[in-house]
Amino acid sequence: MHPLMMVSTFVYEFLLIHPYQDGNGRLSRLLTSMLLMQQDYQFIQYVSIENVIETRKDEYYKVLMDGQKNRYQENERIDLWILFFLESLIILTQRLDAKYETYSKLKLVLNDRQQQIMEFIKEHKTIKVSEVETAMSNQSRNTLKKDLAFLVKEGLILKTGERKGTQYHLKE
Numbered sequence: 001m002h003p004l005m006m007v008s009t010f011v012y013e014f015l016l017i018h019p020y021q022d023g024n025g026r027l028s029r030l031l032t033s034m035l036l037m038q039q040d041y042q043f044i045q046y047v048s049i050e051n052v053i054e055t056r057k058d059e060y061y062k063v064l065m066d067g068q069k070n071r072y073q074e075n076e077r078i079d080l081w082i083l084f085f086l087e088s089l090i091i092l093t094q095r096l097d098a099k100y101e102t103y104s105k106l107k108l109v110l111n112d113r114q115q116q117i118m119e120f121i122k123e124h125k126t127i128k129v130s131e132v133e134t135a136m137s138n139q140s141r142n143t144l145k146k147d148l149a150f151l152v153k154e155g156l157i158l159k160t161g162e163r164k165g166t167q168y169h170l171k172e
Contacts, residue, residue, distance in 0.1 A: 003039035007032060008085035012078050016068055029053060046099070047092045059084060108154055113139060114147050121157055121170050128167055 011028050018024050029049050036044040053060055063080040070076040110118065113136070120135055121127055132144050148168055151157045158169045 003041075004086065004089070005082065007035045007039065008082045009078065010035065011085065012064070012067060012081045015064055016071065025053070026050070043093065043096055047096050049088065049092060052088045052091050052095075056084075056088065108156075110151075113143070114151060117144070117147055117151065118156065121168060126167050126169050 033044050063084045067078045067081050152159045160167050
């Protein structure tokens, strides 16, 4: 059985047995997130399934009631619930895509010091922290190291070596 079918069926069963007096819906959404992450659907941690359910609350209750009306009978059908669940995941992935598109369009802004470091690296091609420290003597070594680490993390420069042998290179 596909993992999404297992998760949706588990959530359906959990909601229908209604084990607690209050909070079953919230707990089911928390369990949904946990089960999806266990099945390697890691995207779920970046979007709110709670919000999707809230915006589709009428449909949520309708599909649950449709399944529940024939509970424990041969004609019990949960297909509408499974479709609702899968459609909700589609909405979540679309929202995540929209977030990604928005954030990917944001331009990385470097502060003046980071821009100076980039210019220094462009001029020298390969540098060491000590060389930047000498060129920018008004800045602390730790601040410069943090800036270099940020530039590496953002993919603007490359780092090779370790400790005293560490060098930074312009990314071509």
